[in-house]
Amino acid sequence: MRFEKIISALGKVDIVAEVGCDHAKLTELAFVRGLCSRAIVSDISEKCLEKARRTLKRYGDLVEYAVCDGVPEPAYKADCIMICGMGGHLIRDILSRYDGDSGLLLSPQSHSEVVRRELAVKGYRIIRDECFEADGKFYDLITAERGDMQLDMMSELYGVHWKEPNAALRRKLKIRLDNVLGGGDRTADETERIREVLRWQR
Numbered sequence: 001m002r003f004e005k006i007i008s009a010l011g012k013v014d015i016v017a018e019v020g021c022d023h024a025k026l027t028e029l030a031f032v033r034g035l036c037s038r039a040i041v042s043d044i045s046e047k048c049l050e051k052a053r054r055t056l057k058r059y060g061d062l063v064e065y066a067v068c069d070g071v072p073e074p075a076y077k078a079d080c081i082m083i084c085g086m087g088g089h090l091i092r093d094i095l096s097r098y099d100g101d102s103g104l105l106l107s108p109q110s111h112s113e114v115v116r117r118e119l120a121v122k123g124y125r126i127i128r129d130e131c132f133e134a135d136g137k138f139y140d141l142i143t144a145e146r147g148d149m150q151l152d153m154m155s156e157l158y159g160v161h162w163k164e165p166n167a168a169l170r171r172k173l174k175i176r177l178d179n180v181l182g183g184g185d186r187t188a189d190e191t192e193r194i195r196e197v198l199r200w201q202r
Contacts, residue, residue, distance in 0.1 A: 002134035003029055006084055006107050009128055009143050010035050017041070017075035017102070019068075019083045019094060024052035026082055031059055040075045042066040076100040087111060092118040104144045112140040113156045125149040129159040131169035138172040154193065163200045170201040 007029040010016065014037050018027045021041040030036045039062065043049045046067050056063045066072035071094060075081055080103040083091050088111030095104075095118045104124065108115050119126060125147030131140055140159065154162055158169070177194045 002107075002139060005132050005134060005139075006082075006105070006141060007033060007035070009105055009130075009141055010080060010082070012036075013079035013103075014038065015040065015078045017071070017078035017081045019071055019075065019081060020044070020086055021052045022048050022085070024055045026084060027052075027063070028055050031056075031062075038062050038064075040064045040066065040072065040078055042068045042072045042075065044069045070094050071098045071100070076102065078102050080105055082106075085109060088114045091115050095119070095122055098122070101146050104142075106142040106144070107139055108142075109139065112142070112159070115142065116151060116156050116160070119144050120149045120151050123148070126160045129161050131159060131166055131172060133168040133171065138168060154196070157193065158197050162197050165201055170198065173197055173201070 003025050007026055010030060012035050016027065016030050016036040017040040018024055019042050021027065021043050024041045027039045027041050030039065041052050041056070041063060043052065044067070049065055049067055053065060064074055066074060071081060082105045083094060084107035086109060088108035091106060091108050092114045106115055116126065123146060124144040126142055126144045126149060128141065128143040131138060162169070173194050177191065180191055
């Protein structure tokens, strides 16, 4: 369910790259859906890369593999780079060392706000920014391309489309608000920000 949702945000491209690929299930789905012709997959762990090789064995020379902490140099030629399944701070760190122009498909497990902030710093413009729910957990799905972007605090914290109805975002923030009001350690400012988003989510 989560992988299917993420890959739905990938348009048809020639080359896709998956950074921190683990089993490379996203790349496999991209091939299965006919969304890419070739792929580059990388991971910091050679052991994980071996799992990716097993997953993608049928695609042979259409796939290039790299052991790398970050975006490998071959991935700079990709039309889209996918970085998913990591915390926001790690994705931010990877982006901070990247200076290419590929489109980006990102799905941080946490702290999406630091990813949005880094995208603005790196000269990227967010195109899609969606909260979704899978297997009882909430995730963010962000796509971006080169371009100028100004982020205010609300867009940084809750997504650039926070005024657009999104059932998953509404459920996520209702849970968060209940937690804050039930004795959480956040400030009154956060409570008011959440309520402001929920007013748009009715």
